Amino acid sequence: MLAAALGLVVGVVLGTLGGGGSVLAVPALVYALGLSPHDSTTGSLVIVVASSTAGALAHGRRGHVRLGRGLAFAASGLLTSVVAAHLSANLPDLLVLTGFAAVMAAAALVTWRGAGRATVAADGPTHGSTLRTVAAGAAVGALIGVFGVGGGFLAVPALVATAGFTMADAxxxxxxxxxxxxxxxxxxxxxxxxxxxxxxxxxxxxxxLAAVGGQLLSTRVSAPALQRTFAALLATLAGWVLVDQLVLH
Structure with missing residues (x-):
């Protein structure tokens, strides 16, 4: 029941913001459900695949998936995600969790700064750079492979900034x-x-299931307010993981 309850939170965040929910999955699996860091990052990938697929289908039905450019972005990260996933098996737990805390802190910063640009990006698409899109896709793939996160907190602003997407399409x-x-x-x-x-x-x-509900919620709630709330939560969790690993342990 606890796992399902935590899954609801992750799914809502993922479906609403297009990313970020999976960043919560790893600390939830480690600290609330007692899994090891490596098993948690693998389990997080299962959760990410299920929830992001459901969310993508829900957004696609509303016409907010630009499949061609999205596939190009994803393809640029496939190799880095596979290589990073292979290398991560040899990383010590301390490095995995402290590195993950750094990822959460970066996600908090990107999400907070992106909240101010959400309204602008919603106005309409702009022209993007293919080279920057490929580079951003490769970076997202590497994060997915090592830490088991979806990388949506980077993919959404990257698709807006480098591919010229509206926020809804991103x-x-x-x-x-x-x-x-x-x-x-x-x-x-x-x-x-x-x-x-x-x-x-x-x-x-x-x-x-919650990712589908999150897609509906995204049309009714202020995106900047959600992003700033989520950014504050990420920053808090990042601080806790660092204290736990570097001080309490």
Missing amino acids: VGTSLVVIALNASAALATRATTSHVEWSVVGPFAAAAA
Whole structure:
């Protein structure tokens, strides 16, 4: 029941903002549900694939998925996600969690700064740079492979800034990117990592359902307010993980 409840939170955030929810999954699996860091990052990939796929389908039905450019963005991250997933198996737990805390802090900063640009990006598409889009996609793929996060907190602003997407299209398309890259990383880890299905299964199912609800919520709630609230939560969690790993341990 706790796993399902946490999955609802992750799914709502992912469906509403197009990313960020999976950043909450790893600390939830480690600190609330007792999984090891490596098992948590693998379990997070299962959750990411399920919830982002459900969210992408919901956004697609409303016409907010630009599949061609989204596939190009995802393709640029497939290789980096696979390589990073392979290398992550040899990383010590301390490095995984402190690195993850740094990712959360970066996500908080990007999300907070992006909140001020959400209204502008909603006005209409602009022209983007293909080279910058490919570079951003590769960076997102690397994060997915190492930390089991979706990378949507980077994909959404990257699609707005480098591909010229509106905010609505960036949110929907980022979920396609996340689903594809997370699937590649999960396939790489399948033979070397353990998935605690009794915990991850209910978490992923609840997250997938909530991602659809999050898509509906995104049309009714102020995006900047949601982004700033989420950014504050991420910053708090990042601080806790760093204190836990570097001071309490």
